[in-house]
Amino acid sequence: MSKSKRGKALWNLPSRGRGTCPVCGSKRIKLLYTKTTSSGQPLKVCKKCFNASQERIDAASQAIAN
Template sequence: MSKAHRGKGIATLVSAGRGQCPVCKRDGVKLLYEQEIEGVKQKICKICKATIANKK
């Protein structure tokens, strides 16, 4: 499936995939990426996903 993080693909998720990001604490952002943070799998926004990817 293309565009897994956009459009109709996320419309079916709870609140269209929106919520508060556990990393940056911003509200109403799309939480589209699963990431293990301190041993717990959490949904994070793409900005935090990019930040984590850059740290590695």
């Protein structure tokens, strides 16, 4: 089975799917995982932060909004 988080599929994404993670602040990391905030807004995070607590996800979305 093919791996959708690496390879040719990433070439169609802006910046090849890379950016700065809003939760941990890692730069030039792949943001391929979607987490939903308490308000229902989707947020792209890195693989490390995919299992982060909901409080950290909400805090990151508040920091982006401000």
